[in-house]
Amino acid sequence: MFFNSDDIEYRLYTRSNPEEPIILDSSAKPAKDSNVTDHLSKVPLKMVTHGWESSADKNAVMNIKNAYLATKDVTVIAVDWSPIAESALYPIVAYQTKDVGAYIGQFLDALSDRYNVNGNQVHLIGHSLGAHVMGRAASTSKLTVNRITGSLDPARPFFEVPETSEKLDSTDANFVDVIHTCAGLLGVFNGVGHADYYPNDGIAPQPGCQGLQGYMEACSHSRAHYLYTESIYNPKAFPAYQCADWSDxxxxxxxxxxxxxxxxxxxxxxxxxxxxxQYSPYGRGHEIDKKK
Known part of the structure; x- marks a missing residue:
């Protein structure tokens, strides 16, 4: 299925409307009159999107949105491209991420034109295929995006194997950070950002995801967005060590x-x-503090 910009929905949330989003069209115009969009030029903007066979209603997006609004004065835009993402034909969905991303890049430009949003305000966050979508959005926008977090295990099939230039990389924003939790299987293995984080060596099975069920439910692949959500509530939950490799x-x-x-x-x-x-809370930051 091929689609156009009308198949992408932009749902704006703030602390004033944490549950009922304001829908923006592709030109960033709200579907109904609202003063909430005045918020856009004043505070950080977090744009979050999903991956294959998912939507902006699922945990990967909703948990992050809720965490931000509970802890920070920000605008969150949840980007839904489920009309194409829901296809069972993964290769077709993967191929179209570059088009989805380009449309989102145009939307970023519209936000800038309509509400004076600047690149320093913008933080793009994506899970799995959504990480590549956000990389494409930033690279095609006229804005210099401040940060992209491919925090949610950027998808590997058709991006790293076989290799393609249409994937998230460190040239897409001022700072690109990536969390790998299913590296070499469903997620990319090699570093693609400025900073690449490998909890538990970044591979499946992640702690708590052992057994066949963990693999079948993509438990390790999904773990990245749960870790990221926890890091919003507890910024020091996950002290990370710069090393040559896991053995080091x-x-x-x-x-x-x-x-x-x-x-x-x-x-x-x-x-x-x-x-x-193995289980929430996943972070060990408090354990390190106690040892000091």
Whole structure:
């Protein structure tokens, strides 16, 4: 199925309307009169989107939206492209992420023109295929986007294997941080950002996802967005260690120099490793504090 910009929906949330979104069209005009859009030029903008066979109503987007509105004065725009993402034909969906991203890039330009939104305000966040969508959006927009978080395990099939230039990379924004939780399987294996975070070596199964059920439900692939959500509520939950590799981390040859997630050091460069708990709360930051 091929689509046009009308198949992408932009849902705007603030603390004044945390549950009922204001729908913006592709030119960033609200579907009904509202003063809430005045908020756009004044506070940080978090745009969040989903991946394959998902939507902006699912956990990967809703949990992050709720966490931001509970803790920060921001605008959140949940981007829904489910009319194409819901297709069972993954190769077709993957192929069209570049078009989805280009439309979102045009929408970013419309936000800038209509509400004076600037690139320094903009933080794009995407899960799986959504990470590549956001990379494309930033690279095609006239804005220089401040940050992209491919926090949600950027999809590997048809992006890393086979290799393509139409994937998220460090040239797409001033700072690109990535969380790998199913690397080499459903998520990309190699570093694609300025800072790449590999909790539990970044591979499946993640703690708590052992067994066939964990693989079948893409538990490890989804773990990235749960970690990111927790990092919004608790910015110091995930101290991360810059290391040459996992073995170096296990041997204790590294020191914490950044945090995974929302409070990632924007000057961080390289690969970062850490361990998490099996179940929520996943972060071990409090455990490290107690040892001091």
């Amino acid at each position: 981390y296990v041997r204790g040859n590294c020191t914490p120099s950044s945090y995974l997630g929302e409070s990632a050091n924007p000057h961080a460069l390289g690969h970062f490793y850490l361990q998490t708990n």
